[in-house]
Amino acid sequence: xxxxxxxxxxxxxxxxxxxxxxxxxxxxxxxxxxxxxxxxxxxxxxxxxxxxxxxxxxxxxxxxxxxxxxxxxxxxxxxxxxxxxxxxxxxxxxxxxxxxxxxxxxxxxxxxxxxxxxxxxxxxxxxxxxxxxxxxxxxxxxxxxxxxxxxxxxxxxxxxxxxxxxxxxxxxxxxxxxxxxxxxxxxxxxxxxxxxxxxxxxxxxxxxxxxxxxxxxxxxxxxxxxxxxxxxxxxxxxxxxxxxxxxxxxxxxxxxxxxxxxxxxxxxxxxxxxxxxxxxxxxxxxxxxxxxxxxxxxxxxxxxxxxxxxxxxxxxxxxxxxxxxxxxxxxxxxxxxxxxxxxxxxxxxxxxxxxxxxxxxxxxxxxxxxxxxxxxxxxxxxxxxxxxxxxxxxxxxxxxxxxxx
Numbered sequence: 001x002x003x004x005x006x007x008x009x010x011x012x013x014x015x016x017x018x019x020x021x022x023x024x025x026x027x028x029x030x031x032x033x034x035x036x037x038x039x040x041x042x043x044x045x046x047x048x049x050x051x052x053x054x055x056x057x058x059x060x061x062x063x064x065x066x067x068x069x070x071x072x073x074x075x076x077x078x079x080x081x082x083x084x085x086x087x088x089x090x091x092x093x094x095x096x097x098x099x100x101x102x103x104x105x106x107x108x109x110x111x112x113x114x115x116x117x118x119x120x121x122x123x124x125x126x127x128x129x130x131x132x133x134x135x136x137x138x139x140x141x142x143x144x145x146x147x148x149x150x151x152x153x154x155x156x157x158x159x160x161x162x163x164x165x166x167x168x169x170x171x172x173x174x175x176x177x178x179x180x181x182x183x184x185x186x187x188x189x190x191x192x193x194x195x196x197x198x199x200x201x202x203x204x205x206x207x208x209x210x211x212x213x214x215x216x217x218x219x220x221x222x223x224x225x226x227x228x229x230x231x232x233x234x235x236x237x238x239x240x241x242x243x244x245x246x247x248x249x250x251x252x253x254x255x256x257x258x259x260x261x262x263x264x265x266x267x268x269x270x271x272x273x274x275x276x277x278x279x280x281x282x283x284x285x286x287x288x289x290x291x292x293x294x295x296x297x298x299x300x301x302x303x304x305x306x307x308x309x310x311x312x313x314x315x316x317x318x319x320x321x322x323x324x325x326x327x328x329x330x331x332x333x334x335x336x337x338x339x340x341x342x343x344x345x346x347x348x349x350x351x352x353x354x355x356x357x358x359x360x361x362x363x364x365x366x367x368x369x370x371x372x373x374x375x376x377x378x379x380x381x382x383x384x385x386x387x388x389x390x391x392x393x394x395x396x397x398x399x400x401x402x403x404x405x
Contacts, residue, residue: 004097011079012105022236037314045302046120050127059128060185063121068178070114071146072170075154076106080225085218092216103151111147118143129187139184146177149200156207158221159214176200234283269339270349277329278353284326291319292361296368304373312365312385316358320392323354327401350401351393358389 079102080088088095118140125131150173157169180196262272278284295315299308327350362385369381 004094005101008079008098008101012101015077015079019232022232025236037310041298041302041307041310045307046123048303049301050123053124053127055128057124057128059121059124060182063118063125064178064182064185067114067118067143067181068174070117071143071150071177072174074106074110074147074151075158075224076102076151077109077228078102078221078225080218080222082222082226085222089218099155103155106151107144107148110151111144114143114147115140125185142180142184146180149204150177153204153207156204156211158217158224159211161217172203176203270346271353274326274350274353277326278323278357281329284323287322288319288357288361291315292364295361295365299365299368299372304377308369308373308377309380309384312362312369312381313388315361315365316385316388316392319361320354320358320389320397323357324397324400326350347398347401351397354397355389355393358392359386362386362389 076099078099122136125136153169153173157166160166176196176199180193180200183193183196262275278288292315295311298311302308302311362382366378366382366385370378373381
């Protein structure tokens with residue numbers, strides 16, 4: 001006898017166990033310490049900024065755009081897998097309770113990040129407006145309702161095979177979400193707010209009726225769920241090997257000039273391989289850019305002082321630490337072992353590349369420091385960053401890759 005509740009419970013349990021197994025490696029002691037320092041610095045800078053924030057700060061425009069994007073994105077976590085296309089397809093009509101449970105779980109998970117972002121902006125909200133606790137509670141309920149509406153609209157639109165319908169729906173929902181949030185944060189008339197809410201309700205009713213006789217698009221649902229898990233695996237792969245990760249390569253033609261800098265020689269085989277891996281495979285280059293951008297933002301927002309020295313070191317540490325798994329990126333490729341190149345060339349190529357990556361970050365951050373600080377602080381950041389890059393690679397990276405052999 002087919003049991004829908006048991007199926008959802010087993011899929012959910014498997015999902016939780018799978019993610020928990022990698023999260024314990026992702027949130028290790030080193031990362032937690034770094035995050036505490038970063039969050040403490042950001043909280044201090046945020047508190048100081050609230051004391052001087054101008055009364056005409058465009059809070060409604062900014063938070064309306066940010067929250068609208070968070071509310072619009074996302075879909076129901078179905079936990080579907082490739083074999084379900086064969087084994088569960090005949091049971092589609094019996095899976096409604098399954099989707100309801102997935103819908104409730106998705107609301108809880110998606111709303112957590114949404115409310116976390118809004119919670120960060122609450123002090124600014126109270127500083128710029130005369131809001132009360134009652135109005136804040138009303139906004140929280142509104143955000144939950146909007147997120148639920150968006151998740152269910154996404155589910156209904158997924159019944160359509162035309163990709164243009166889904167894309168149009170995304171932009172329409174984004175516009176409606178932004179308009180409603182902007183009106184609420186601007187304390188606009190209830191009439192205009194009610195009009196937007198009415199349009200959202202009518203859209204939901206229309207798609208609910210239009211999709212009633214449509215069948216599930218199993219290929220699309222499984223594809224969306226696979227993409228979601230692969231995104232998590234790519235992040236986890238920065239900390240530990242993930243067997244379930246499907247390798248993803250991006251062309252990035254505009255970075256080909258960097259590959260051309262590697263000389264054509266037998267002993268440079270691993271130099272070219274690891275550089276190409278960094279630029280195209282996995283999410284290594286994206287990680288490099290994200291940490292660099294975060295470092296630049298922190299340098300611009302935090303007051304000049306100890307943070308000016310600490311932020312570059314944290315960026316370099318996080319970048320170097322999370323690029324170490326690249327050493328085993330080609331671990332399952334047998335042809336690597338038949339290269340007529342000695343192992344010492346491979347180690348040298350990898351460590352040289354990590355040093356080059358860290359030094360490029362040092363230079364970019366130092367250029368930014370030159371605009372916001374004195375020449376003395378610039379010299380300390382530049383010299384300290386160069387020394388840290390070399391010492392970190394020699395003391396930490398070499399020891400780590402030796403243990404991974």
